[in-house]
Amino acid sequence: MNQNQVNIRKYEAADHNACMDAFKTNVPKYFTLEEVNEYEQFLAKLDNPEVLDNPLYYVMELENKFIGCGGIGEKEGIDGIPSITFVWGMVHNESHKKGFGEQLLQFRLGEIKLHFPTKKVILDTTQFSYTFFAKYGFKTLKITENGYGEGMHRYDMVLDESSKS
Incomplete structure (x- = not known):
């Protein structure tokens, strides 16, 4: 795979259907059937x-073909400290x-380091993905x-501060 051909850009409304398709290819292993509607509402x-509190959300393409999507957003951590988290990240199961x-x-x-360099980075994921993040x-x-x-x-995780540098 030639990494130089991968393009990551901001989400646009025209990406809605490709994102929904990718999401559905990850049900039921990585997301529940109940989450399909939640994700649709998010998109x-x-x-x-007009919505002002949108997180930063991105689409990944390879040679103009949709590969995946995911974002970042602010969230209160389980310790009550305002933090940055990953938002609805996924890769189409074919990829x-x-x-x-x-x-x-x-x-x-990289986007977190650029936009929120001092915030703690947290995420929640399943038993099927936590080893990837570890x-x-x-x-x-x-x-x-x-x-x-x-x-x-559900696995609630935090980025080890020594890993952020």
């Missing part, structure tokens, strides 16, 4: 320029295991069994 807010998730993660970490310096703070639904455990 509808992004599609509305799994090709390094795109890592590129999207590194891009978002490879990049995220430490598990809390595990909630069935936190997203039956059989989907």
